[in-house]
Amino acid sequence: MIIREYISGISSIGVLSLATEKYSLTPYFIEENTLTKFENTLKVPVKPLNIGNSSLIGALCCGNSYGLVLPPFTISREREILSNFLKDNNIDIIVKELNSKNTAYGNLIVLNDKGCIISEELRQYKKTFEDLFNVEVEISNIAGLPTIGSNAIATNKGGLIHPEATDEEIELFKEVLKIPTIERATACKGSPSVGASIIANTNGAIVGKDTTGPELLKIEEGLDLID
Numbered sequence: 001m002i003i004r005e006y007i008s009g010i011s012s013i014g015v016l017s018l019a020t021e022k023y024s025l026t027p028y029f030i031e032e033n034t035l036t037k038f039e040n041t042l043k044v045p046v047k048p049l050n051i052g053n054s055s056l057i058g059a060l061c062c063g064n065s066y067g068l069v070l071p072p073f074t075i076s077r078e079r080e081i082l083s084n085f086l087k088d089n090n091i092d093i094i095v096k097e098l099n100s101k102n103t104a105y106g107n108l109i110v111l112n113d114k115g116c117i118i119s120e121e122l123r124q125y126k127k128t129f130e131d132l133f134n135v136e137v138e139i140s141n142i143a144g145l146p147t148i149g150s151n152a153i154a155t156n157k158g159g160l161i162h163p164e165a166t167d168e169e170i171e172l173f174k175e176v177l178k179i180p181t182i183e184r185a186t187a188c189k190g191s192p193s194v195g196a197s198i199i200a201n202t203n204g205a206i207v208g209k210d211t212t213g214p215e216l217l218k219i220e221e222g223l224d225l226i227d
Contacts, residue, residue: 001041001204002225004211005034011188011208012196014153018058018106019199021065021113021156022091027055041204047085051078058199062109062149067132072099096132100125107149111135112156114178119146138176142169150196157202157224160185160194183222187211
């Protein structure tokens with residue numbers, strides 16, 4: 001299942017939210033009807049909250065079924081809200097705040113439950129992420145860009161990547177993430193930043209409302225969501 005949606009009129013779904021096979025996080029100001037659509041599409045519990053008093057959940061955080069990394073400026077009330085949400089839904093994951101020079105982890109990491117690729121800017125934390133996410137971690141850029149989390153997205157079934165990604169980058173992503181296909185794609189009327197425009201798991205995807213029909217078909221194909 002795949003739907004096109006805004007969050008309070010904003011089409012950058014992947015900047016504001018994240019999704020895994022066990023849970024999804026969204027900004028606190030998400031409308032109730034949109035929250036219901038998220039739950040029905042992803043088929044996981046969804047929690048609205050802030051991180052560091054910011055609504056940029058997808059840009060700041062990154063996670064899979066084993067772990068979740070938060071920026072160091074997450075405040076205590078937010079940690080409590082997140083902890084209670086995970087406990088109430090019997091979600092057993094490691095949650096870690098990491099203090100690095102670059103703290104927009106969602107912009108710098110692509111992962112699923114099988115593998116993880118981090119930006120060159122996070123090279124020194126490779127072992128940290130291997131332990132947190134319980135997967136193999138490799139280091140790469142995409143099309144010369146360090147913001148790989150903004151420019152790619154992966155589930156346990158498939159993935160999407162910046163249209164200027166090289167063949168070698170695509171093969172690395174397929175190998176590390178252990179997915180059969182990863183498609184070059186755009187979203188939101190031509191944006192190459194597919195990671196900033198989409199959240200997804202193996203059950204479904206939410207894409208920015210501005211995404212066109214042809215883009216939607218390519219996204220469905222890459223994420224293996226075509227029935």
